[in-house]
Amino acid sequence: MSKKRSGGGLSPTQQAAKFLGVSVLAGAVMAGIALPAAGALGLAAKGSVESFDELPTNLKTPPLSQRTTILDSEGGTIATVYSRDRTVVDLKSISPYMQKAIVAIEDSRFYQHGAVDLKGVLRALNKNAQSGGVSQGASTLTQQLVKNVAVEEAGDDPTKVAQATQQTIGRKIRELKYAIQLEEELGKKKILENYLNITFFGQQAYGVEAASQRYFSKHAKDLSLEQSALLAGIVQSPSRYDPVNDEAEATKRRNTVLQRMAEVGDVSQAEADKAKEQPLGLKVSKSKNGCITAVKGAGFFCDYVREVFLTDPVFGKTKEARAKVWNQGGLTIKTTMDPQAQESAQKSIKEHVYQDDDVATAATIVQPGTGKILAMGQSRPYGISNKKNETTLNLSVNAAMGGGAGYQPGSTFKPIVAAAAIEGGMPATKMYPSPYEMDYPAPVQECSGKVWNEKGVKVSNENESEVGPYDMKTATAKSVNTYYVQLISDIGICPVTEMAAKMGVARADGGKIQQAPSIALGTQEMSPLTMANAYATFASRGMYCTPVAIESITQRAGEKSKSLQVPKSTCSRAMSEKTADTINTLLKGVVEDGTGSEAGLGGGRASAGKTGTTDERYAAWFVGYTPNMAGAVWVGDPAHKRKMQNITIGGVYNEKVFGGKVPGPIWRDMMSGALEGKEAPGFNLVYIPDPPKEKGDGKGDGGDKGGDNGGNDNGGNDGGDNGNTTFPTPTFSIPENFIQGTSNGNGNGNGGGRG
Numbered sequence: 001m002s003k004k005r006s007g008g009g010l011s012p013t014q015q016a017a018k019f020l021g022v023s024v025l026a027g028a029v030m031a032g033i034a035l036p037a038a039g040a041l042g043l044a045a046k047g048s049v050e051s052f053d054e055l056p057t058n059l060k061t062p063p064l065s066q067r068t069t070i071l072d073s074e075g076g077t078i079a080t081v082y083s084r085d086r087t088v089v090d091l092k093s094i095s096p097y098m099q100k101a102i103v104a105i106e107d108s109r110f111y112q113h114g115a116v117d118l119k120g121v122l123r124a125l126n127k128n129a130q131s132g133g134v135s136q137g138a139s140t141l142t143q144q145l146v147k148n149v150a151v152e153e154a155g156d157d158p159t160k161v162a163q164a165t166q167q168t169i170g171r172k173i174r175e176l177k178y179a180i181q182l183e184e185e186l187g188k189k190k191i192l193e194n195y196l197n198i199t200f201f202g203q204q205a206y207g208v209e210a211a212s213q214r215y216f217s218k219h220a221k222d223l224s225l226e227q228s229a230l231l232a233g234i235v236q237s238p239s240r241y242d243p244v245n246d247e248a249e250a251t252k253r254r255n256t257v258l259q260r261m262a263e264v265g266d267v268s269q270a271e272a273d274k275a276k277e278q279p280l281g282l283k284v285s286k287s288k289n290g291c292i293t294a295v296k297g298a299g300f301f302c303d304y305v306r307e308v309f310l311t312d313p314v315f316g317k318t319k320e321a322r323a324k325v326w327n328q329g330g331l332t333i334k335t336t337m338d339p340q341a342q343e344s345a346q347k348s349i350k351e352h353v354y355q356d357d358d359v360a361t362a363a364t365i366v367q368p369g370t371g372k373i374l375a376m377g378q379s380r381p382y383g384i385s386n387k388k389n390e391t392t393l394n395l396s397v398n399a400a401m402g403g404g405a406g407y408q409p410g411s412t413f414k415p416i417v418a419a420a421a422i423e424g425g426m427p428a429t430k431m432y433p434s435p436y437e438m439d440y441p442a443p444v445q446e447c448s449g450k451v452w453n454e455k456g457v458k459v460s461n462e463n464e465s466e467v468g469p470y471d472m473k474t475a476t477a478k479s480v481n482t483y484y485v486q487l488i489s490d491i492g493i494c495p496v497t498e499m500a501a502k503m504g505v506a507r508a509d510g511g512k513i514q515q516a517p518s519i520a521l522g523t524q525e526m527s528p529l530t531m532a533n534a535y536a537t538f539a540s541r542g543m544y545c546t547p548v549a550i551e552s553i554t555q556r557a558g559e560k561s562k563s564l565q566v567p568k569s570t571c572s573r574a575m576s577e578k579t580a581d582t583i584n585t586l587l588k589g590v591v592e593d594g595t596g597s598e599a600g601l602g603g604g605r606a607s608a609g610k611t612g613t614t615d616e617r618y619a620a621w622f623v624g625y626t627p628n629m630a631g632a633v634w635v636g637d638p639a640h641k642r643k644m645q646n647i648t649i650g651g652v653y654n655e656k657v658f659g660g661k662v663p664g665p666i667w668r669d670m671m672s673g674a675l676e677g678k679e680a681p682g683f684n685l686v687y688i689p690d691p692p693k694e695k696g697d698g699k700g701d702g703g704d705k706g707g708d709n710g711g712n713d714n715g716g717n718d719g720g721d722n723g724n725t726t727f728p729t730p731t732f733s734i735p736e737n738f739i740q741g742t743s744n745g746n747g748n749g750n751g752g753g754r755g
Contacts, residue, residue, distance in 0.1 A: 101232035202238030297346035299382025344673025362395035371545035371569035406508025406525030410612030413522035434468025477594030502574035532632035599664035611659030
């Protein structure tokens with residue numbers, strides 16, 4: 001065997017053998033004859049092929065990955081996302097200067113030779129044989145297109161990319177055969193068009209249209225001579241000739257292209273010289289890729305849209321299939337986001353909670369009856385900078401959709417308990433003793449048939465003054481804990497969890513709701529989207545609709561576009577209209593006279609809602625709605641570490657944070673802006689009588705009985721004292737037929753008594 005010379009490189013014998021072998025290879029390729037699988041030419045080495053004729057004849061050309069544009073419901077751009085920034089254009093939309101420049105510098109004999117430029121091959125083979133390696137290629141534009149197709153198909157897989165670009169004889173053979181196929185099938189113009197659309201031009205720009213926008217902020221059809229020469233020069237080495245980072249090197253390369261164009265007759269020498277004197281004239285547009293660039297603070301909504309696409313089987317049977325379509329891009333996704341609602345939500349959030357506060361807020365608005373998500377925002381901006389308190393954790397959604405484990409909704413869960421009770425036949429006039437503090441009643445029925453029977457578990461109301469008896473209307477307005485514990489203990493846990501399921505209410509971490517009466521007080525972690533959409537069920541008079549974020553998708557494939565199927569909201573009846581109307585009446589009272597009074601909307605617009613504050617104040621909520629929008633606002637520490645006591649939020653000091661104090665005003669301002677200019681329908685309400693008063697005998701000294709019917713008793717001098725009776729010590733419930741009435745014993749003597 002011949003040995004290498006002491007100075008390095010191949011011996012003359014080896015050079016001759018290699019040159020002869022590769023020349024024979026080139027000739028064989030041109031002749032289309034079979035090659036030996038092994039021998040002195042070394043074709044058995046890794047990366048080679050057994051026979052030229054045995055290669056597949058069909059080159060699989062995947063659709064080129066392009067940018068995806070995400071739009072709001074009115075067609076405005078929210079963000080553009082892509083794995084590769086590319087906009088495919090036809091040859092007519094590319095400047096003639098650009099077409100000539102790329103041909104001149106990359107393959108000047110493009111229109112004269114076939115798939116393989118034999119003169120170029122022999123020239124390169126001679127150079128490579130002398131160097132002992134593969135130092136110079138002779139790839140035509142068609143061969144380069146074949147290689148770029150392989151790189152495109154490899155995607156982001158580093159192993160596949162390496163295989164697609166490795167410098168081996170085997171890869172070259174494949175390129176040659178596929179190039180012959182493309183020349184036969186496409187023709188020169190289509191090959192040039194495909195090449196200009198697939199090639200990488202640096203600065204994250206794939207294809208000439210994206211490159212033209214990146215460097216000059218113009219369309220490829222408008223490129224001048226010198227601009228075209230600059231872009232054509234970048235292709236050989238996008239990093240070395242990057243005009244943004246090395247203007248001098250890029251200028252030299254541009255001028256080389258211009259000179260080559262003059263040499264091949266594309267332009268005159270005078271035109272080339274004049275163009276060389278021009279500055280680069282860059283007008284760089286920064287890369288705007290991903291949800292971090294979303295407008296109106298909609299980065300998290302943008303991210304939610306992406307999660308929907310990657311998880312919904314409608315876009316592909318497997319996760320890999322869905323990811324492939326997403327990465328391929330070329331999608332125009334019209335979403336349900338209402339730009340007015342989104343802007344209002346983010347404005348309210350920004351005014352009430354600062355991004356560097358110890359706690360955060362998240363808010364979501366949905367449309368009752370359709371499930372459309374209209375807005376989604378939070379105080380901590382979308383991003384990865386810890387110093388700026390940025391995050392990519394979507395605080396509005398469940399863990400499976402890019403969110404966290406959720407947050408206890410507190411008393412905002414109580415209306416679900418009330419709905420279960422009313423749907424089961426319980427009247428809204430139902431009264432319970434509702435003491436300030438009590439043990440959880442036990443045993444309580446669970447869904448499985450077992451019973452919850454823990455002893456000595458205490459529950460208390462917010463204030464010691466909250467002592468019943470209360471009916472449902474008053475207990476809801478005041479958010480009385482002991483009332484709702486007695487209510488769920490009376491009807492059982494299962495009706496509540498079943499109602500929650502009908503309303504789409506589930507734990508944010510994907511777990512099952514606990515079978516315990518404490519769920520009535522909102523102990524199970526939920527997301528703002530879940531709660532907003534659940535309350536939308538009340539607004540739509542009992543119809544629950546699954547949340548949706550996408551209205552339509554079109555996908556561009558080459559010069560054609562097609563519509564993709566998108567997930568649709570499915571609606572089902574969760575409760576009767578009467579039950580929903582009763583809840584609407586209860587929650588309207590919360591906003592008008594209860595704990596949510598600071599959340600009320602002005603201008604005569606009907607609204608209803610419920611406050612929520614969790615145990616130890618790790619979270620506070622307001623969830624409310626009008627007949628045409630439902631929204632949820634959560635405030636708290638996502639890490640569950642900072643209690644909301646003696647805390648400054650949005651520049652305002654709070655000794656204690658209540659659901660109506662911080663979340664309520666956020667909701668009010670958010671909904672006011674979102675609803676501005678929109679119709680203001682009213683609720684279908686039901687009449688709920690006031691709770692019964694205590695009955696007395698109404699007797700004074702000489703007075704008649706007047707207590708039963710609330711009439712007047714004109715009695716004796718001591719009528720006031722004797723007309724008072726004490727409500728008997730209550731047990732678990734008061735008879736439902738207890739008559740409402742007042743009895744005034746107005747005696748002729750010193751005073752009167754209320755019966």
